[in-house]
């Protein structure tokens with residue numbers, strides 16, 4: 284685990300306080316798992332924009348700060364990306380700073396982190412992590428099950444770092460800038476829709492150090508978090524590759540929509556078999572989302588017990 288953070292903490296010591304793998308697991312039971320059946324970690328993996336937060340994170344503070352109307356800004360991004368056949372995410376990351384520079388607004392890493400404080404979250408999100416931990420705690424008390432939350436977002440690492448929920452995540456994979464590398468902050472890592480799937484495999488294989496290649500073959504048996512122990516939460520088309528990877532590998536997916544707003548996209552995803560369930564993005568205990576998520580968790584917990592029993596049985600005959 285220490286290995287996972289070494290790169291980041293060395294490069295950016297400021298982050299060490301709440302850096303991913305340092306974040307304490309909501310429940311710890313890994314010590315028991317070390318010598319026994321090792322696949323008892325459940326991973327809940329979230330998209331951010333539209334899934335945990337109603338709007339793209341840049342709209343709350345970054346765009347207003349540089350005097351941009353969000354609709355006009357995204358329209359311009361999409362137009363440039365289309366005309367130039369450029370990647371839309373690189374285009375937005377570049378355009379934000381180009382515009383800030385043109386208006387003489389200086390935005391550095393600390394400013395971006397500070398902007399994260401004003402990002403709005405869907406109802407119940409802040410209490411969700413504790414409530415899910417409680418739910419699993421009651422049902423898996425003696426089983427040594429560990430719960431982890433992960434974020435995979437095309438948005439910005441720095442803004443997410445400033446949000447109140449950052450400490451709940453075991454790790455955050457998001458797009459990131461390289462500050463002071465060039466004239467303008469330069470995209471250091473861009474997480475596209477399909478690129479997101481790489482991070483699902485990183486969680487699955489336990490290779491969270493981004494300096495380490497993910498492509499080397501690892502037999503299923505050696506992967507610490509099977510897809511079957513994972514649930515992915517997303518809100519739309521940009522989550523289709525991730526949902527497809529999850530479902531094809533025996534994992535689970537839930538689609539959410541803004542409460543009270545159209546659920547057409549969710550219905551499409553559900554009908555196309557992209558997700559197990561969909562629900563309004565209300566994370567309050569007892570909500571439809573809570574109930575459907577815990578149904579999947581019940582199944583994961585039962586499966587862990589089955590797998591562990593089979594593992595024990597195999598050990599007795601292999602001796």
Ligand SMILES: [Mg+2]
Pocket residue numbers: 330331332333334517518519521
């Ligand atoms: Mg989204």
